[in-house]
Amino acid sequence: MNDTELLVKRAKKKDSSAFEELVRIHQNRVYALSLQLSGNRDDAQDLAQETFIRAFRALDSFRNEADFGTWLHRIAVNAWLNLRRKNDGKQTLSLDEPYKDEGGSEIQREIASDDGDPLLALEEKEFRGLVRVALMELSDEHRTVLVLREMEGYSYEEISRMLECSLGTVKSRLNRAREVMRRKIIDLARETGEVLPLYEGRR
């Protein structure tokens, strides 16, 4: 029986020092995801705490064959989405509808507007800055799939389990998210090029 298994077993019996040890072991991973999802340290702290508290209450439902860290992540994602839904997340973008411009065919329009690449000149560090900003501007659900897939490296199957939706939904949501990101990054890069403060005039 490895460390985590033993600790979980004892924690299930309400041994608080065992649970505390589990918190110590997994807190970085949980906090990291919380930070990626929420984008700021305060919310990340709250989310991470909430995750562990829920985990403790739900210990009975954890089967030892699963991966404890992944299980914690699942709880974090759930907690995050519930939290956002309650607070009526600021995102109004409809999730799975096709991303549309004002008119015309989706794809053609986007190609046409890709004039001259402001991004070519961007160094990696600057590019990543734009990515961060754009990521926070995504809807919660878009950001969640992107974070889970691209940052945490979870499989489509695992993500569909976490989000309790079909594989197809995961994939299409991911595609949307990627496309929205692409648009945002381009817009941001343009605005940056025009020396506009990054946050002003955001839609």
Next chain:
Amino acid sequence: MDCRETLNLIPDHLDGTLTGDEQAAMAEHLAVCPQCARQMDMQKRLAAALREMGREEIQAPPELCGLVMSKLRTERRTMLPRLPAAWRSAVAAAAAAVLIIAGGVAGLKMDGNGKVIVYSPPKTSVIDDQENAVPSSNDASGNDGIQPGDSNNTQPPGEENIPDAGGSANPGESEQASGNNGPTDKGEGRAPAAADNKSLVEEPHVMLSNGINVTSTFLKLAVDDLAGARAKAVTMAYGHGAVTQVLPEEQSGGKKIVVLRLTVASEQATSLISGLTGAGSLINRQDEKRDITSIYNETLIQYNDLQSRINSASESEEKRQLEMQAASYKQQLTAWDAEAGKRVIMLWLESR
């Protein structure tokens, strides 16, 4: 392959799931279509950036663990009388923690044979020679249990918890401390189903006519490697079948301190204590035997009182609050039941 197909396949390309043919066709298209090539490039760059960001070593803030544990414990606490702020210092707390089981006694009257208790509401704090004080009021503002180190409000986040050194007097803690001893309460949601009179009949706790005593040993050791000593102690405790509570690290006078609260069967106590003593240099040892009869009875009375209030409560929110309180009391009583006849070891480890 045209633009539409190419763009649709970008995700699969990123996933590495394209067939050889698809790859080739895509490459051909990209060679001649700058717009698609740009999109592909962007998506690759985006994926790479996100992956890098995901690899960053993010550290959880140091207070996170403490906050989580304190919140878990706070959830169980309700209205037991609280101890004054004088308990804040680690020294007072740890010393008092040994004696916390006895708590304070406030106004409990017993008649001759000790069986019948006349309960008169305690008026003011009674301070015994160890500065144990049990304030009287049982108000509904989320006061914490009988434990040292609390501030004047409900446990503020981040204020860490030598209070839980008083684990046996903390109803919330006691559930965890007694976890191995069998009470089936699980998780904080399980308030007793006190909606009907039956629960009073099912009350397992009996008024104590004989005294119950809890023996405590307070061990203070100086060690070189605090974390190592802590781990060793936990292992040893586990080996002796003890239930362990590790309290968060504290600082006192420039030294780091870790306190562990171990509950072990009496027959194992001697062996465990000598083992633990070997983990460092012994600075101090105190053995204490305390009679918790009175505080036990007082708690029991308050519990029964709560039960009757629950039965007569009409408003569901009020009822829920009362049930939560009652659950805390019950846990405390159960913990005391479990500890009676066992040895509690307060192990104080400090770095040299």
